[in-house]
Amino acid sequence: MGILRKTKSVKILLDEFEKKSTAISAITLIERLHSKMNKTTIYRVLEKLEDDGFLHSFLGKNGHKWYAKCSGCSSDEHHDIHPHFQCTDCGKVDCLSTDVLIPNIPNRKVDMSQILLQGKCEDCYT
């Protein structure tokens, strides 16, 4: 179930994703907002924002949870399947609009792909 009440916590979290378009890890949000809200609240609000189609989640290189804004999703339709790019220098993670073509795998039906690319981002790439 998604968000029913626009609480202070919801507004603060939405704001974090509004002022920057990069993905943010749950861990980062916890340390950034620990004085403003409890980590349990952070996890719960993020989950609801994902249900609502405002955010989508994925796992970074250590298997930790990251969230980023959706573009054009709703609670009904989550079509935010795309690769993510994590910079090995500054740690920043971005959603990529570039499509990666998954070839047909013999005898298997591929329903989902989870692609994490790593390397140097535009800022760290000299």
Next chain:
Amino acid sequence: MGILRKTKSVKILLDEFEKKSTAISAITLIERLHSKMNKTTIYRVLEKLEDDGFLHSFLGKNGHKWYAKCSGCSSDEHHDIHPHFQCTDCGKVDCLSTDVLIPNIPNRKVDMSQILLQGKCEDCYT
């Protein structure tokens, strides 16, 4: 540093990977071998087998660690970058020999890709 002594634990673990070619999660090995060796030993041996180029590791859909046999790797050269496929029905994970082409991403230098495909495997695909 890799393995220096062919201990009982090393042999048992190597055997697990010998009798089946699918990937095995650290968690599975711990529950499968808990009467034969300590989980600390399992994690440590797996790490060394990876150093030696016998195994490679990757993260499954929950961010948990999986290991699979390498083919043609050594401690010097680990060229085992390939996609993995996790069956959403039976949970089995396989290494895929199929290559996924990563397109050039503008202004970024991609050094590594981590691709996890999900769907139905050959056994579960009716």
Next chain:
DNA sequence: TATTTAACGCAACTAAGTTGCATTAATTGT
């Protein structure tokens, strides 16, 4: 303003993986 209940804070918990250290056993030399 009073009522309803979704959302919150807190503390306790879960589980994957790690660390330190005393003990064991594989390897090597005699």
Next chain:
DNA sequence: ACAATTAATGCAACTTAGTTGCGTTAAATA
């Protein structure tokens, strides 16, 4: 075969991301 060396092991304690239960707070609505 035996003793010396030290890599590897077991165990307990720890770390940390994420979860759960429950009493309290504060949004929504009337």
